[in-house]
Amino acid sequence: MAEIKADETVDVTHLVCPNTFVKAKVVLDELDEGQILAVRLNDGEPAQNVPRSLKEEGHQILSLDENGDGTYTLYVKKVGD
Amino acid sequence: MFITVTGEKKEVKDGITIGELLAQEKVQTPEYVTVSVNDEFVEGEGRDATVLKDGDSVEFLYFMGGGAAWL
Amino acid sequence: MALTDEQIERYSRHILLKEVGSKGQKKLLEAKVVIIGAGGLGCPVGLYLAAAGVGTIGVADADVVDLSNLQRQVAHTTADLGKPKVESLKESIQAINPDVKVNTYQEFIDSSNIRQIIRDYDFVIDGTDNFAAKFLINDACVMEKKPFCHAGILRFNGQLMTYIPGQGPCYRCVFKEMPPKDAIPTCRQAGVIGAMAGVIGCLQAMEAVKFITGAGKLLVGELQTYDGLNNVFRKVKLPPCNGKCAVCGDNPTITELVDYEQPTCELKH
Numbered sequence: 001m002a003e004i005k006a007d008e009t010v011d012v013t014h015l016v017c018p019n020t021f022v023k024a025k026v027v028l029d030e031l032d033e034g035q036i037l038a039v040r041l042n043d044g045e046p047a048q049n050v051p052r053s054l055k056e057e058g059h060q061i062l063s064l065d066e067n068g069d070g071t072y073t074l075y076v077k078k079v080g081d
Numbered sequence: 082m083f084i085t086v087t088g089e090k091k092e093v094k095d096g097i098t099i100g101e102l103l104a105q106e107k108v109q110t111p112e113y114v115t116v117s118v119n120d121e122f123v124e125g126e127g128r129d130a131t132v133l134k135d136g137d138s139v140e141f142l143y144f145m146g147g148g149a150a151w152l
Numbered sequence: 153m154a155l156t157d158e159q160i161e162r163y164s165r166h167i168l169l170k171e172v173g174s175k176g177q178k179k180l181l182e183a184k185v186v187i188i189g190a191g192g193l194g195c196p197v198g199l200y201l202a203a204a205g206v207g208t209i210g211v212a213d214a215d216v217v218d219l220s221n222l223q224r225q226v227a228h229t230t231a232d233l234g235k236p237k238v239e240s241l242k243e244s245i246q247a248i249n250p251d252v253k254v255n256t257y258q259e260f261i262d263s264s265n266i267r268q269i270i271r272d273y274d275f276v277i278d279g280t281d282n283f284a285a286k287f288l289i290n291d292a293c294v295m296e297k298k299p300f301c302h303a304g305i306l307r308f309n310g311q312l313m314t315y316i317p318g319q320g321p322c323y324r325c326v327f328k329e330m331p332p333k334d335a336i337p338t339c340r341q342a343g344v345i346g347a348m349a350g351v352i353g354c355l356q357a358m359e360a361v362k363f364i365t366g367a368g369k370l371l372v373g374e375l376q377t378y379d380g381l382n383n384v385f386r387k388v389k390l391p392p393c394n395g396k397c398a399v400c401g402d403n404p405t406i407t408e409l410v411d412y413e414q415p416t417c418e419l420k421h
Contacts, residue, residue, distance in 0.1 A: 018164060018168060019160070019161060019164055021168070022160055022161075022164040022167045022168060023157075023160055025167060025168070025173065025174065026155055026160055026167060026174040029173055029174040029175055030154070030174075057170055087386070088384075088386050110331075110335055110336065113331045113335055113336055115326055115327060115328070117388075117389075117390075117391065120389045120390075120391055121391055122326075122391055122394075140388045140389075142326060142327070142375060142388065143309075143311075144283060144304070144327060144331055144336045145304025145305060145306050145309065145310070145311050146280075146281045146282050146283060146286070146304050146305075146306065146336070147192060147193065147281050147303070147304045147305030147306055147310070147344060147348075147349070147352075
């Protein structure tokens with residue numbers, strides 16, 4: 001698959017729900033429409049909930065890639081201001 | 082005829098005035114109660130002259146203090 | 153200004169809301185609200201705005217905490233008896249959220265100082281118990297073009313409305329003139345359920361938060377009433393200002409503030 005170039009990255013592997021999503025949302029809020037955020041998150045609840053919550057807010061989920069170390073990288077494109 | 086008084090539908094006599102309704106509803110100190118009919122205020126002097134119609138909606142707005150003691 | 157990790161965690165339940173988000177939270181942190189009256193209404197307003205992270209909260213009240221206040225003025229405790237209410241509320245606010253800056257005005261609010269005080273704030277809370285103060289706050293806010301939220305409570309009833317300059321009627325559009333002394337019972341004479349102060353004060357805090365964040369619809373042109381005995385919340389539509397209001401109308405007759413006579417039974421401690 002094509003490499004996605006992120007404009008900003010955030011690591012939320014040290015956080016638990018809902019702070020994983022909250023932190024991702026705060027960082028995303030600072031970006032401009034169309035910019036891409038890469039979120040590093042843990043397997044399990046975060047990998048399930050964070051993409052879903054960001055999607056519910058209207059953002060576009062580009063991909064969720066397994067990193068091979070029990071973490072994932074979520075690429076999300078900011079939609080709207 | 083039926084009118085709505087503070088949100089509740091009520092049957093009242095035909096040709097009732099606001100003044101009469103205030104008395105009938107036992108509104109205390111009516112001179113200090115703001116009255117609106119169909120979202121328009123009716124001033125004190127006009128109340129006895131204002132005859133209500135079927136379907137009118139009447140609101141009573143009361144002075145209410147409360148909160149902190151006198152500053 | 154970026155939110156710190158601690159702030160992100162503290163305000164996470166706000167940030168989660170689409171209508172607030174980190175932008176709304178930053179607006180709250182930068183906002184300045186003054187609460188006039190640190191009593192039944194002012195206490196819950198102060199506590200919730202502090203918890204919400206409103207950056208600067210002004211508190212004005214000349215009174216000290218009295219035993220009869222504690223039935224409803226939940227920011228004051230038994231240990232605070234005799235303490236100025238502004239100090240007691242300030243301590244409660246800072247215990248909840250040390251980031252909040254609290255300005256206290258332990259003085260009688262009157263025509264000589266109110267405009268000066270409210271000028272520094274974005275939003276004004278009327279938490280007073282008497283009509284002289286309520287008309288004074290209204291007229292001062294109209295003159296200073298300050299939005300404010302009026303509220304009143306009595307027995308099992310409460311009401312509130314919000315004034316936004318140029319957008320809807322003011323308190324005087326609805327209630328015209330000060331009622332004469334003793335014409336209307338106050339909660340000092342007639343009593344009030346303590347929780348009523350909490351219900352209505354929280355609704356005032358809600359108005360302030362919505363004003364600051366821009367979320368939702370304010371109680372402009374509407375009087376919200378609550379009948380606690382019958383569990384009835386109603387919104388009564390208020391006609392727009394007809395241009396004849398003595399203070400916000402086209403040709404105002406009230407252009408200077410005056411101090412109305414204080415109500416009787418003013419229990420000065």
